[in-house]
Amino acid sequence: xxxxxxxxxxxxxxxxxxxxxxxxxxxxxxxxxxxxxxxxxxxxxxxxxxxxxxxxxxxxxxxxxxxxxxxxxxxxxxxxxxxxxxxxxxxxxxxxxxxxxxxxxxxxxxxxxxxxx
Numbered sequence: 001x002x003x004x005x006x007x008x009x010x011x012x013x014x015x016x017x018x019x020x021x022x023x024x025x026x027x028x029x030x031x032x033x034x035x036x037x038x039x040x041x042x043x044x045x046x047x048x049x050x051x052x053x054x055x056x057x058x059x060x061x062x063x064x065x066x067x068x069x070x071x072x073x074x075x076x077x078x079x080x081x082x083x084x085x086x087x088x089x090x091x092x093x094x095x096x097x098x099x100x101x102x103x104x105x106x107x108x109x110x111x112x113x114x115x116x117x
Contacts, residue, residue: 005115010035013108018096020075021045023089024082024112029053032086041073045091048072053079053087078102082109083116 006024013022014035021036029050036042056079060068070077075091078101082088088109092101 006033006112009108009111009115013090013104016101016104018093018101019090019104020093021091022108023049023091025049025053025087025089027053027057027081027085027087036091042075042091045072045075045077049077049079049089057081057087078105080105080109082112086112086116088112 010022010024010033013019020039021034021042023034023036023046024032026032029052031046031050034046036046056068060066060079060081067078067080070079071094074094076094076096076098078090078092080088080090088105090101090105092098
């Protein structure tokens, strides 16, 4: 039941124009659920993220940040803690409508938080 709610939440976010991929990770870097095209460049970004999430979260906590944005390859990566144990990562096209996407990310984060926390 919880898994299907998480899946539907990521489906909704992934359908937002300009979102190239969205991944829900555990805070240790293990992917829980993924929405992405079968694109080797995105897979490469995912492997990079798996190795970086713990470090990034630690620094975000130390600095009091609620989100982090990275430019990597041809993507902008938005990393947002979504509960105590999960992180929502969204890869967007750098030319996408960032305000609309940030609203959709906030909506997804809230739904994930209700399911997981």
